[in-house]
Amino acid sequence: MKIPYGKQWIDEKDIKEVVKILENDWITQGPMVEKFEQKVAEYCGVKYAVAVNSGTAALHAAYFAAGLKSEDEIITSPITFTATSNAALYLGAKPIFCDIDIKTYCIDIEKIEEKITDKTKIITPVSYAGYPVNIDKIKEIADKYNLIVIEDAAHALGAIRNGKKVGIDADMTILSFHPVKHITTGEGGMILTNDEKYYEKLKLFRTHGITKDKNKMLKNDGAWYYEMHELGYNYRIPDILSALGYSQMDKLEMFIERRNYIAKRYNEAFRNNHKITIPPVVDNNSRHAYHLYPLLINDKNKRKYVFDRLREEGIYAQVHYIPVHLQPYYQKNLGYKKGDYPIAEDFYSKEISLPMYPKMTEEEINYVINTVDKILKEI
Secondary structure, eight states: OOEESOOOOOOHHHHHHHHHHHTSSOOSSSHHHHHHHHHHHHHHTOSEEEEESOHHHHHHHHHHHTTOOTTOEEEEOSSSOTHHHHHHHTTTOEEEEOOBOTTTSSBOGGGTGGGOOTTEEEEEOBOGGGOOOOHHHHHHHHHHHTOEEEEEOTTOTTOEETTEETTSSSSEEEEEOOTTSSSOOSSOEEEEESOHHHHHHHHHHTBTTEEOOTTTOSOOOSTTOOEEOSOOOBOOOOHHHHHHHHHHGGGHHHHHHHHHHHHHHHHHHHTTOTTEEOOOOOOTTOBOOOSOEEEEESSGGGHHHHHHHHHHTTEEOBOOOOOGGGSHHHHHHHOOOTTSSHHHHHHHHHEEEEOOOTTOOHHHHHHHHHHHHHHHTTO
């Protein structure tokens, strides 16, 4: 048996929706993009959504729309994929990391304020593993210092925070549609916002900074005419991929319910084992999206043994993430070093992401549980 840590769920309905696009005249950026955007926006309860070709592009676009520029700073978590901070570097800004809260595995909100300088522009909390980070408290800090909040919710589509879907609380929220995420477009991402000015900037940025809107152009030489108003990128997502995402949205609630069921099975199986720590749970008015199931091996010296043994047994677990500040590029070019964020580093030294995807069978869930139990008895 071979079980990956994550896997997409594509069915006949998804395939048929994509085939429909291939059979008509629009296969690049056409009407299906807007339909997909509207469907996600309606689900999350926001006014605007802008689809792009990756989660990284979504971050880059959001930082641009927020006005991030050279010498500015963002504050974010070191426990994230490198794209969260890399996208700030693309604009000449500097990522400033804030250690994580071991109770949530998200940014430690109590430490954010001490990281703020006169160069700080944006706070980018990461809803790690699908845990809905407390945006209300972060917004209070942001409002106090006139900062912008961009939630990296690449792990958290479908999560609920204080009775509201993730996506509505931050100034902008980014999503990812990579195959291991909650829905997939193959590759893709999206930015959610209720701010019309951000919305217009996002749309411009994803299309080379070019507009054909007669009301925004400085002149108009004819029907062919367009103007480049910003240095944008080709971050457009095609109708083919948008059709897949549009169809996948119909299964999102089922996907989230299934992920929560798997997490419940894991929690029940591992709760009383003193050799490991299970992920934090959310309160009754919220919902975890469980993109990942991060299990901590309490004896960090045994983590590699457990990881290797899982793979020997056909369970292709992963580790999420190597703290960004430990990457050679960040140490060489930004001066970060080991020891800067001890809680994040300790978390990394213990973490293993167990398989977590809706298509897992009962047999596979039981196999993971039994195999973990067996390996833990070996240490």
